[in-house]
Amino acid sequence: MQYKIVDGPAETAIVVLDGKLDYSAAGQIEMPMSVLAGSKKGLIIDLSALTFLASIGIRHLVTAAKAIQRKGGRIVLLRPTASIAEVLATSGVTELIPVVQSDIEARTAIGLAG
Amino acid sequence: MPVTAHVAREFPAGPDAIAAADDFLGDFGKTNSIPERVLFRARVCVAELMANALEHGQASPDADCFTISAEWNGCSTLDVEFTDTTAPFDPTRHEGVPDSAPYSGSDGGRGLRLMRGLASGSRYRHDGERNRVGLRFLVQ
Numbered sequence: 670m671q672y673k674i675v676d677g678p679a680e681t682a683i684v685v686l687d688g689k690l691d692y693s694a695a696g697q698i699e700m701p702m703s704v705l706a707g708s709k710k711g712l713i714i715d716l717s718a719l720t721f722l723a724s725i726g727i728r729h730l731v732t733a734a735k736a737i738q739r740k741g742g743r744i745v746l747l748r749p750t751a752s753i754a755e756v757l758a759t760s761g762v763t764e765l766i767p768v769v770q771s772d773i774e775a776r777t778a779i780g781l782a783g
Numbered sequence: 784m785p786v787t788a789h790v791a792r793e794f795p796a797g798p799d800a801i802a803a804a805d806d807f808l809g810d811f812g813k814t815n816s817i818p819e820r821v822l823f824r825a826r827v828c829v830a831e832l833m834a835n836a837l838e839h840g841q842a843s844p845d846a847d848c849f850t851i852s853a854e855w856n857g858c859s860t861l862d863v864e865f866t867d868t869t870a871p872f873d874p875t876r877h878e879g880v881p882d883s884a885p886y887s888g889s890d891g892g893r894g895l896r897l898m899r900g901l902a903s904g905s906r907y908r909h910d911g912e913r914n915r916v917g918l919r920f921l922v923q
Contacts, residue, residue: 692801692834721805721823723830724894752823759900760893 670694674701681711681779687718690726699729706736711779716749722756734766745769745778785857788815796847796867801833804851808863815855821920824901825853825863828918831894832865832874836914840869850913861920866913874898874916875905 812822
């Protein structure tokens, strides 16, 4: 798996996840997500290039979401494939982190629109 | 007339088995044109079962092994059986946090919740040597 972090305005960032977020790859994002959760007020997690998602990867996303939300920040999941979206919904994570399908919706969700 | 396809393979019970098993199922799906959505569910479930055996069953490559067998009926049903040689444990049972509970991120068993949610049906037995988990995935 590969990931890319693009800093945005007003203490926001976009994280692009690419490939398989499986048991062996989940460790790659644990620390970066933790750092971002501690330093940003808004995060967009772009899932459009993610091809696999295991529960351990979801756990890292949720941990980051809780850390951001505790300090009043926002996180959003952008454009998952249909299969990834089903995994997210089945896991229950969509009750905690919104899922959107467009860049505009994502920016709005983290308070950047307008 | 649909043609049934079947494969089976054994994997040493280590972390590398998860990726190897995923490739194995992926190749089976590609070879037999199994619908992507159905295959994806099976791949996730097998990964969660293996991760559970490694983390909670303390599976060891020296002492334990996993097997996966898969059967595609050619049109509508993918059956997968996962076996492991760790201590008897039934992942199809709902224990601890209810499957309907909101995600907290810190509670255990969420991978198995995912498995139970993605599979159309599941069964478990211990044959005296191995845990045997059967999962069914239906084209919907």
